[in-house]
Amino acid sequence: MNWKVAINNFKQYLQLERSLAKNSVEAYVRDIEKLESYSLTQDILNPLKVQTTDIQLFLRWLGELEVQATSQARILSGIKAFFNFLLLEDEIKQNPAELIEAPRLSRKLPDFLRVDEIEEIISAIDLSKPEGMRNKAMIETLYSCGLRVSELINLKLSDLFFEIDFIKVVGKGNKERLVPIGNGAKKCIDIYVNEVRNHQPIKASFEDFVFLNRRGRALTRVMIFLIIKELVAKTTLTKNVSPHTFRHSFATHLIEGGADLRAVQDMLGHESITTTEIYTHLDRAYLQSVIKSYHPRP
Structure with missing residues (x-):
């Protein structure tokens, strides 16, 4: 078996049996093609001949190319899935990547904004321009609901349930969740919506999108x-601020205010609570107050 046949079979397996999304399948294939390229330089023409040491040397090679640890971990995960597929097909007797550990990942604390910094950004909005109120509404929504930028641009009028103070959000994997607003x-x-958006022409199929550009279409992430x-740029801030910064700030301020981590997890739409934990920049005073309030022997 050569690499092209094995990768094509793996791709069909991901598409037909695992029913993965197109982008996920392509990501898996790209990662295995990296292993293929390296293996061919080592005269390993058959993927069934790959040994554990070959994969370890491949990962070391990635490190020498300064590929980040997060990318190395993702690539290794794809390699394990690839050889598990070959194992499932009885092409090999053992997964050569099974016992290889992923590189240790440093958990970088995300930037967040103080409340006064958020107020400074909002104050920089020129409300005399038609897009001013739209921009203010978008930033208020990002911070109020902790949305991802993709969730913001795809927010629909039919997702707004203001009578009960909630909005419906469609997150990763098309999973829906209700978030307080x-x-x-x-x-x-x-x-x-009532004083600006209703006065602009709206293109067909974009009638239900909340936030529109001046041409009446949905806004893009960019x-x-x-x-x-x-x-x-109009403020005194020197921080690197992105749409995600407001999401980080939303979670950080809730946690610092005493919110339950599980509740924040649900509102952010995280599958794992460990993902939510990186948003908690809790100072020692707050941690001490938690111990004193909740530990049976403070």
Whole structure:
């Protein structure tokens, strides 16, 4: 068996049996093609001949190319899936990657904004322009609900349940969740929708999208990044602020205010609580207050 046949069979397996999304399948294939390229330089023409030491040397080679540990871990995960497939097909007797440990990942604390810094960004918005109220509504929503930028641009009018103070969000993997929305964000969206958006022409199929560009279409991720970058440039802030920074700030401020980590996990749409934990930049005073409040022997 050569690499091309094995990779093509693996791709069909991911598509037909695992029913993975197109982007996920392509990511798996790209990672295995990296192993293929390396293996061919070592005269390993048959993937069934790959040994554990070959994969270890491949990972060391990635490290020498300064491929980040997170990318190495993802590639190794794909390699394990590839050889598990070959094992499932009885092409090999043992997965050569099975016992290889992923590189240790450093958990970088994400940047977040203080409340006054968020207020400074919002104050930089020029509300005399038609897009001003839209931009204010978007930032208020990002911070009020902790949305991902993809969730913001795909938010629909039919997802707004203001009568019960919730919005419906479609997150990763098309998973839906209900997220509470604050009065400030509700008010801004109401003003934008009823006093600005209703006066602009809207293209067919975009009638239900909340946030629109001047041509009446849904905004793109890049446009949201540019809007925030331009606003921050008008402030005294020196931090690197992105749409995700408001999500980090949402989670951080909730946790520091005493919110339950599980509740924050649900609102962020995280499958694992360990993902939520990186948003908690809790200072020692807060941690001490938790011990004193909840430990039976403080």
